Amino acid sequence: MQYVGSYCSCDSWFSQLRKVKKISHVFHFILKMCLFPPFMWCCNICCMDSCSVAWEKRKDYAKHSCWFMLGRGLKRKLSDYEENMAGLSSAFDSSRNLTYPLKRQLVLNMCLTKLQTYRMLVEPDLHRSVLIANTVRQIQEEMRQETSQQPVNVCNGIGLHSQNYPGVDSAGISAQLLSGVNQQESNCCDSRSAEEPIENGLLMVSDDDMSSAISSILKDLDFMEDISPPTCLVPAGDDQPKSPENVGLKLEDDRQELKGAECVFGSFEISNSTSYLKDLAIDDIFEDIDTSMYDSDFCCPPLMPSRLPPATTEETLKTFPTCNSSPTNNIQICRTDLSELDHIMEILVGS
Amino acid sequence: MAGAGGGNDIQWCFSQVKGAVDDDVAEADIISTVEFNHSGELLATGDKGGRVVIFQQEQENKTQAHSRGEYNVYSTFQSHEPEFDYLKSLEIEEKINKIRWLPQKNAAQFLLSTNDKTIKLWKISERDKRPEGYNLKEEDGRYRDPTTVTTLRVPVFRPMDLMVEASPRRIFANAHTYHINSISINSDYETYLSADDLRINLWHLEITDRSFNIVDIKPANMEELTEVITAAEFHPNSCNTFVYSSSKGTIRLCDMRASALCDRHSKLFEEPEDPSNRSFFSEIISSISDVKFSHSGRYMMTRDYLSVKIWDLNMENRPVETYQVHEYLRSKLCSLYENDCIFDKFECCWNGSDSVVMTGSYNNFFRMFDRNTKRDITLEASRENNKPRTVLKPRKVCASGKRKKDEISVDSLDFNKKILHTAWHPKENIIAVATTNNLYIFQDKMN
Numbered sequence: 186m187q188y189v190g191s192y193c194s195c196d197s198w199f200s201q202l203r204k205v206k207k208i209s210h211v212f213h214f215i216l217k218m219c220l221f222p223p224f225m226w227c228c229n230i231c232c233m234d235s236c237s238v239a240w241e242k243r244k245d246y247a248k249h250s251c252w253f254m255l256g257r258g259l260k261r262k263l264s265d266y267e268e269n270m271a272g273l274s275s276a277f278d279s280s281r282n283l284t285y286p287l288k289r290q291l292v293l294n295m296c297l298t299k300l301q302t303y304r305m306l307v308e309p310d311l312h313r314s315v316l317i318a319n320t321v322r323q324i325q326e327e328m329r330q331e332t333s334q335q336p337v338n339v340c341n342g343i344g345l346h347s348q349n350y351p352g353v354d355s356a357g358i359s360a361q362l363l364s365g366v367n368q369q370e371s372n373c374c375d376s377r378s379a380e381e382p383i384e385n386g387l388l389m390v391s392d393d394d395m396s397s398a399i400s401s402i403l404k405d406l407d408f409m410e411d412i413s414p415p416t417c418l419v420p421a422g423d424d425q426p427k428s429p430e431n432v433g434l435k436l437e438d439d440r441q442e443l444k445g446a447e448c449v450f451g452s453f454e455i456s457n458s459t460s461y462l463k464d465l466a467i468d469d470i471f472e473d474i475d476t477s478m479y480d481s482d483f484c485c486p487p488l489m490p491s492r493l494p495p496a497t498t499e500e501t502l503k504t505f506p507t508c509n510s511s512p513t514n515n516i517q518i519c520r521t522d523l524s525e526l527d528h529i530m531e532i533l534v535g536s
Numbered sequence: 537m538a539g540a541g542g543g544n545d546i547q548w549c550f551s552q553v554k555g556a557v558d559d560d561v562a563e564a565d566i567i568s569t570v571e572f573n574h575s576g577e578l579l580a581t582g583d584k585g586g587r588v589v590i591f592q593q594e595q596e597n598k599t600q601a602h603s604r605g606e607y608n609v610y611s612t613f614q615s616h617e618p619e620f621d622y623l624k625s626l627e628i629e630e631k632i633n634k635i636r637w638l639p640q641k642n643a644a645q646f647l648l649s650t651n652d653k654t655i656k657l658w659k660i661s662e663r664d665k666r667p668e669g670y671n672l673k674e675e676d677g678r679y680r681d682p683t684t685v686t687t688l689r690v691p692v693f694r695p696m697d698l699m700v701e702a703s704p705r706r707i708f709a710n711a712h713t714y715h716i717n718s719i720s721i722n723s724d725y726e727t728y729l730s731a732d733d734l735r736i737n738l739w740h741l742e743i744t745d746r747s748f749n750i751v752d753i754k755p756a757n758m759e760e761l762t763e764v765i766t767a768a769e770f771h772p773n774s775c776n777t778f779v780y781s782s783s784k785g786t787i788r789l790c791d792m793r794a795s796a797l798c799d800r801h802s803k804l805f806e807e808p809e810d811p812s813n814r815s816f817f818s819e820i821i822s823s824i825s826d827v828k829f830s831h832s833g834r835y836m837m838t839r840d841y842l843s844v845k846i847w848d849l850n851m852e853n854r855p856v857e858t859y860q861v862h863e864y865l866r867s868k869l870c871s872l873y874e875n876d877c878i879f880d881k882f883e884c885c886w887n888g889s890d891s892v893v894m895t896g897s898y899n900n901f902f903r904m905f906d907r908n909t910k911r912d913i914t915l916e917a918s919r920e921n922n923k924p925r926t927v928l929k930p931r932k933v934c935a936s937g938k939r940k941k942d943e944i945s946v947d948s949l950d951f952n953k954k955i956l957h958t959a960w961h962p963k964e965n966i967i968a969v970a971t972t973n974n975l976y977i978f979q980d981k982m983n
Contacts, residue, residue, distance in 0.1 A: 288816075288870075289816065291870075292816045292817075292870065292873075295870075295873065295874060307625075307626060307627070308626050308627075310879075311714060311715070311733045311734075311764055312733060312764050312766065312783055312823075312879075313879050315761055315762060315763070315764050315783060316783055316819065316820045316823060316879070317820075318762075319762055319819050320816060320817070320819060320820065322762075323816070323819065324816065
């Protein structure tokens with residue numbers, strides 16, 4: 186399997202994209218974001234600790250470059266930075282092969298990454314944050330309009346349960362696309378049965394989530410002295426619900442998080458442009474990936490507006506300390522999940 | 537005089553360059569603002585380290601009729617120091633965001649300089665005489681024993697080496713929650729405004745403990761924030777009128793006589809978007825980075841990322857003139873967004889007669905547009921044309937296709953070298969152009 190061999194290098198990730206032939210550009214971006222030293226592929230939980238520490242240390246780095254974070258823990262060399270600063274190397278601009286939805290997805294990802302980076306800064310620039318947030322809203326609105334015209338394609342019976350996680354491509358975050366589905370409003374914080382929340386959670390990332398994510402960023406800009414948790418940003422799903430090849434990713438159950446701490450969950454969806462992904466055994470690739478590390482930086486707001494009155498949103502945010510500040514809890518939660526999975530697998534396979 | 541155009545009519549020559557030669561730019565030396573005073577004799581620059589350097593034009597040399605006086609350092613002082621906001625645990629940068637001169641009323645010069653949070657009024661005065669012949673003090677300042685004094689004399693002023701002193705006369709602090717982006721002195725010369733991202737305050741130059749809030753666009757719920765103030769300026773003639781621009785590409789003209797809080801504009805200047813140019817970045821590139829009234833007060837100029845627009849104050853629905861600064865970047869917007877260049881805030885300026893406008897670009901290029909002849913020119917600020925009176929060669933960027941000789945392709949532009957700040961002498965064809973850490977002065981060729 187040809188992975189992105191040069192994930193450790195400091196080259197611009199867009200130029201990296203061009204080099205590898207097999208995998209799509211977007212894939213590369215996603216992979217690069219997820220990747221870290223090789224052991225991450227298998228043993229992601231251990232990474233989370235080092236990752237969050239590295240993340241903390243990178244705050245200064247953000248000051249140096251206005252560059253958004255590329256791979257965690259990998260400091261871009263100044264020479265590379267300057268080299269790339271001097272020129273224009275975006276695949277978006279130079280490639281004519283990117284379809285409109287793909288371009289849109291790229292832009293959205295960039296926006297969200299930037300917003301996240303700005304959150305890490307001591308004092309984010311209000312002007313830039315507002316401009317980026319508006320761009321995100323605009324894209325979101327566009328996607329919403331598109332999906333409201335498309336027939337809803339819900340992958341209902343695909344056992345969106347944690348048990349089947351390893352092998353199943355869940356509907357992931359095409360939540361906003363599945364506008365016909367009421368669960369759009371629900372969130373993974375429902376503490377109902379074990380299965381339901383996951384299913385709901387998978388569909389949970391909706392426009393409201395995105396909006397509330399943006400809102401909380403803006404709110405935090407107002408309260409600069411607060412040490413609010415970085416609210417979570419979730420890249421929106423792409424708008425082609427036909428193929429269930431999206432990879433649903435790790436979800437956290439609300440029960441644990443209501444212990445009063447944080448939640449680390451995120452739904453992260455890779456563009457499911459089928460033409461790119463069909464010839465690859467996606468299940469194989471992503472079976473082992475735990476993108477919870479990615480998620481920890483892009484985690485969802487813990488509570489959805491549908492559940493809480495808006496006035497308490499800020500309060501709520503405060504009660505959820507950052508992923509960074511309490512990595513151990515995250516690990517615990519993830520470990521719980523995995524051990525549950527293991528247990529279930531044992532039952533299914535072992536007996 | 538200053539009526540000449542920017543196209544073929546005028547030839548710009550290198551005059552001087554100020555600043556360090558080496559490529560290693562110390563961050564504190566990055567020039568953040570450039571401003572001529574009302575007579576043009578003084579040129580002030582502010583940098584990221586909080587310092588203000590003022591250059592003075594030499595009196596024209598009668599023997600050297602070919603060139604106008606050179607600008608030499610007149611005064612240097614530390615205007616702002618880095619501060620720490622203990623309440624928010626934030627460092628307040630000392631970078632000088634804007635300098636504005638007051639018109640000269642007596643021998644001393646006054647200017648306002650501002651960083652993100654605090655505005656200061658500085659008095660720059662000369663001292664070229666000093667009193668000598670005190671009865672009770674020696675020349676070096678030691679006190680004499682009164683018993684040794686046998687005769688009395690009247691102290692007299694004797695000439696001394698010129699000393700320029702800068703002293704802070706007023707400090708206007710604690711009025712802005714967000715970062716100040718503009719200051720503008722009113723035509724009454726008694727009041728001025730300061731604008732941050734969400735609010736504009738009106739000050740009296742004599743009163744430091746109080747300011748009036750005249751514009752507040754902060755929503756009750758910050759989550760609904762979609763627009764910020766990017767620049768503001770008083771009208772040059774009407775002391776009740778000012779404009780402010782927003783990140784959405786709109787300019788609002790307000791009349792302070794209408795109400796105390798000018799949240800409702802009197803005029804709204806906005807150009808409808810061109811649907812053929814729509815992209816994901818349309819809003820970002822429409823954000824106005826600078827707004828300047830013409831000297832006459834009839835027009836105003838706005839700078840957004842790709843263009844300069846000239847508006848007639850009497851027409852709100854579209855600008856009367858639009859000049860493309862670097863249209864070849866339109867297809868590169870995503871890359872520019874990726875490296876944050878799309879957020880660069882370019883300034884613009886008018887010449888003394890309002891016939892030519894100038895603004896900066898990348899690769900140390902700057903552009904001039906002649907409003908009468910409709911010609912434009914691209915010049916480069918570089919140390920390569922170092923000799924005084926060397927005529928600058930026009931530059932051209934090749935957008936696509938075959939690159940002609942002497943043209944530069946878009947991909948080889950250096951986006952680290954940007955000219956954000958430019959200034960034009962109010963009466964003559966002398967321009968000051970700031971690259972990252974150097975200040976270039978160009979003059980027109982005098983024959």
